[in-house]
Amino acid sequence: MFFKMMGIYLRFWVLVISVTFLWGLSFSTAKIGLRSLEPFSFLWMRSLVSAITVFILIFIMQNKFSPPKITGKGSKPSFWVNIFLHNLVFLLYYNGLVYSTAGRASLFLYVQPLLYVALATLIAKEEKVGLKAVIGFVSAFAGMVFLFGDNLSSKGGSTWFGDALVILAALVWAYQSLYLKMNLVGVDAYRITAWTQLFAVIPFVLLAFIFNESLPVTVDLNVITGVGFNGIVGTGLTIILWIWLIKEFPAKRVSAFMFLCPLFGVFLGALILSEPLTLFMITGSFLIALGIYLVNKEST
Template sequence: MQKTELDRLAIGMMVLFCTIWGVQQVAIKLASTGISPVWQAGLRSIGATVVVLLWAHLRGVRLGERDGTLVPGVLAGLLFAAEFALIFLGLEYTTASRGVIFLYTAPFFVALGAVWLLPQEHMRRAQWVGMALAFGGILVLFGEHLFMPTDRAWIGDLMIMLAAVFWAATTLTVKASALARVSAEKTLLYQLAVSALVLPLLSVALGEPGVFAPTPLVWASLFFQTFIVAGMSYLGWFWLVRQYPATRLSSFSFLTPVMGVLAGGLLLGEAMTPAVFGALFLVGAGIWVANRPR
């Protein structure tokens, strides 16, 4: 039976997961010092696929049933692969702090897409206000580097914002198809398994060298992304969604960009400019306003 309120366990897990998801961009930057970006994304998906398969086997989750999910599942996987290729490539140009802020505009693209694709989900006034705040923050952050001809951060900013669009498209594909009626493990596995096939091929097509400077820090960063982020934290999130109201849980999502910006500053020494803090405040406030309980 699903609980109606969050207890200390749920709150603690959400704070932990938001911290993990915020630190993910830092881990990508650290691993990229020894592994090419798209190849790194492919290794992450391969490892996480194994984790989810083992989890599903232990829990007795049936993955092979014919349930009309093959086509939307492959589509979701291709969108997922595009999202992560753009994230990993974009972080070659921009900072982890900026990247996490741009990436977490995805919920607002979901809300916009739902207006046309999911007519049963109406935009509330609070969601429109939250969207306006968030995109105000994006304008502040994007404008900081747009008119500096020697600064290429805007290229990465654009790539990660496009990744947010693909993330939203993946979410809408799941919501509008048979994937919404199957287990979370099967839905996640489609995304991981398809991207595990596509991303290494894309890396080869781009001529990436692959693993070129392996160090303990590089491997530790990849392990964190693969087993902690893409494996355990996602599975933990799905468990929370089954136990507690999703709307209550989603109100914590504003913490992820906050944790990401702090991690970028503390672990990578990234510049904490007024534009970064201004954008962080606006995006975080927008997410909170859009997701607060009615």
């Protein structure tokens, strides 16, 4: 019995660390990809690779390829609204990442759980905000104040514009998550992911053309790293690990550890991209991570 429990405990931590590490790493790899690609070009390439990756996973699992069948009143509009919201998140995030750092972007994007709880409380009346959640919100807000008080930037200038876009992406992501939960319950996660990514390709190609974005003459290591990791690993491998995790363990228990994602994002940005770690940055990181943990822990 002891060894069985230890095995379950070890498996939980291996999966949690793997998922949060890979998601944290996606910020640095995206920043690398954006060195050689402009935002909309990066978006359509990443979406195409992501769609192909998930369709391959669907083929391996012998699932249906067709778009998920959604029933109920307003089902078709709900499907398209979800696609719009999902891709708006990435549009805002990748454009924001151009002007911000990987570390800051990871912190601001992962205030999403806090925004989700706030929206669920205000719109769906699903959440009750207790003392832990209140402390969590205060902690995260204080962390954001520290970050906004820091002039950290890989280019030596202000990152506020990029930060604002990433925070807006987090808000849209929170609303999209709530919208998905309220309108598309029970939909095949693999198929909705694959078709959402596929439907994004043409609009992003058109936006790249409208904004006169140029493609690199050769596919260099930056493109392979950014598009390859975020399209294949960030979407494919991590989705599999995430689904295994929430199938085997309570989702609320898992969500309590999502604060690790921005922490990995910050320190991997410093390690891989040599982004400076100031006292403001470290303090803000800790306060936001603590806030995410407390708000998620409130629900467990």
